[in-house]
Amino acid sequence: MGITTNEVVVITGGSKGIGFASAALFLEAGKRVSIWDTEKPEDNFLDKHKDNLIYIKCDVSNEKSIINALEDTEKKWGNIQTLVCSAGVQRYSTVTETTEEEWDFVMGVNLKGSFLAAKHCIPSMQKNGKGVVIQISSVQAFYSQEKVAPYVTSKSGQLGLMRSIAVDYAPSIRSVAICPGTIDTPMLQDAVNLSADPEAVLQECADMHLVGRIGKAWEVAKLVNYLASDDASFITGQYFRIDGGMGVMIAGSKR
Template structure:
């Protein structure tokens, strides 16, 4: 489901707009496509321009408008360049979706300092830097909407210490930015995806029967009993970015099929019914 015309005349930046190779679609690629389908012109930011080019091809084939910006959003210079490129090419920066992230498995005991730093740099510093340069542009033009892609890992244990810390920081950053810039007409919200199927998930766990089994468990653990995808995150982000959400700010919205609303004990019978992978 798309919302044709809802974002007509809007200019958007989506970071991490390419998809990691693998099954499914990444949240950045899906969000960029949905924003374009709703009428926005989209700057597709990615450190891997060939991945962003694949997103561009889909958007243009669908009649949308987009452009690729290759850059490293952990660099303030590149982040500023992306914001400037969107303003120069499209005339404004109305929407920013901070989507870059990396999941590196490990507790605080076995996560290396390098992996910790990388987790926070990619999953949190990037949002800080692009927002730092986008906010003054939005304020000068009278407002805008920022959507940060967080995770339920920001308020649930996952065994991924760096990722959880970064996403928890993303949620805190969201609320603080909403407070700090609301009177400048800038709304700031976050989407917190649950256990969705994306290429990033496969890049961490691999394409194995065990991974497929875990995905079935993830689906059964939700109130809906169904699997989530990058498209579910994209539609939520597009709504929060749109004027339909004009009085919503400072919200961290779980898009998780209800998984954070139930306890493992309540779901135990349903999970036991999921057949394990054959040896």
């Protein structure tokens, strides 16, 4: 069982952070990876894995861009087996502060992008008779903070999308979601850099997790790789929190 080599994995948002760490682990396991991202991964990563890795410039919020990325991937390697929807953006605002453009931008990448990628990748998977769709959602599908209205809405929506795919395409396609706590990635760094005291914000984030620290992208990537493998063949329609125990304490307090 486990991961079969030569299988084709599409990772949206695979140039950085959780998507990138997932790509690196899939490549280590002998899979072929197609990264769909608006930004290119580092050249040395592309060079190191040139036989099994392609990068396709793609804006997941645009259906034509997704169709082109799928065409290029299938032309190179044939049908795909796994889709990881990791492309994501964060913006900070309440409902009354959020402009229509900001709302559409966050929902467009995080939720519509996941829908469009699944819409076009599932038929490719069905040609193989099986496949797996993995949403990278968030603990923010369950909790909120101040000023994250579009983001929490998009992350909650990904769980509905995950369940819908699980029901509609069973038994051949499995559909799951991963809900990380705070993970050390460029997205987190960009977020904390908005503060006057980034170190204090990072410490505050670490303190929210029972394990007393922020998570690492490879820790999430391990779960992505497991859920994509045949070792997880009895798992579908579920979300998995990987959050260092965040939210277990009442109101975040040990006392």
